[in-house]
Amino acid sequence: QSALTQPASVSGSPGQSITISCTGTSSDVGVYNFVSWYQQHPGKAPKLMIYDVSNRPSGVSIRFSGSKSGNTASLTISGLQAEDEADYYCSSYTSSSTWVFGGGTKLTVL
Amino acid sequence: EVQLVESGGGLVQPGRSLRLSCTASGFTFGDYAMSWVRQAPGKGLEWVGFIRSKAYGGTTEYAASVKGRFTISRDDSKSIAYLQMNSLKTEDTAVYYCTRGGPYCSGGSCYPLYYFDYWGQGTLVTVSS
Numbered sequence: 001q002s003a004l005t006q007p008a009s010v011s012g013s014p015g016q017s018i019t020i021s022c023t024g025t026s027s028d029v030g031v032y033n034f035v036s037w038y039q040q041h042p043g044k045a046p047k048l049m050i051y052d053v054s055n056r057p058s059g060v061s062i063r064f065s066g067s068k069s070g071n072t073a074s075l076t077i078s079g080l081q082a083e084d085e086a087d088y089y090c091s092s093y094t095s096s097s098t099w100v101f102g103g104g105t106k107l108t109v110l
Numbered sequence: 111e112v113q114l115v116e117s118g119g120g121l122v123q124p125g126r127s128l129r130l131s132c133t134a135s136g137f138t139f140g141d142y143a144m145s146w147v148r149q150a151p152g153k154g155l156e157w158v159g160f161i162r163s164k165a166y167g168g169t170t171e172y173a174a175s176v177k178g179r180f181t182i183s184r185d186d187s188k189s190i191a192y193l194q195m196n197s198l199k200t201e202d203t204a205v206y207y208c209t210r211g212g213p214y215c216s217g218g219s220c221y222p223l224y225y226f227d228y229w230g231q232g233t234l235v236t237v238s239s
Binding site for chain 2 (some may be wrong): 001003020032034036038040045046047048049052057087089091093096097098099100101102104
């Protein structure tokens with residue numbers, strides 16, 4: 001199972017919106033609505049930000065939203081804040097009953 | 111409050127074995143599948159494997175990179191999940207995270223939970239001679 005494809009880095013200024021893409025195949029992202037997104041600050045454990053493509057866990061800011069079209073999922077962060085600077089990973093359940101992660105995207109808030 | 115605490119990491123020589131433990135609290139451990147995810151130094155996340163709840167068969171699935179070498183088990187009476195790692199390679203060097211992830215079963219019904227909602231702090235495994 002190959003890793004999902006994410007851009008290595010994205011950047012934005014405070015208050016702007018950014019979108020991170022996550023491209024998979026018809027065996028993972030495209031087959032189920034089981035895409036999730038994780039935020040990881042340096043030296044910390046990942047934190048769930050979006051599950052089942054577009055659902056936010058309790059306590060996660062409404063500035064975070066997710067969507068999917070075909071084999072590509074997206075995470076959008078609106079109203080960028082300094083504390084959003086982190087690494088972001090997408091993940092998908094697969095038709096082989098396994099999971100696959102994306103390579104990760106480093107978000108820089110300028 | 112849900113807590114997951116990993117232990118058992120350390121320095122081990124290539125070809126040797128190591129067992130990690132994940133002690134859970136704050137939820138009905140036996141109802142949930144448990145997963146392991148690792149992160150090599152400076153690299154991204156890699157899913158290692160998971161164990162389903164007993165009600166869902168208690169069966170396991172593994173990533174191709176560890177299949178045949180790693181084994182996940184669970185002791186529901188102690189709320190502990192284990193990751194037994196054999197024939198370790200230098201490329202297994204990573205922080206290993208225990209996560210709650212996979213379908214959960216309660217009251218005779220099972221529900222989809224195909225994401226990792228709680229994570230431990232991680233334990234570092236270094237494979238080196």
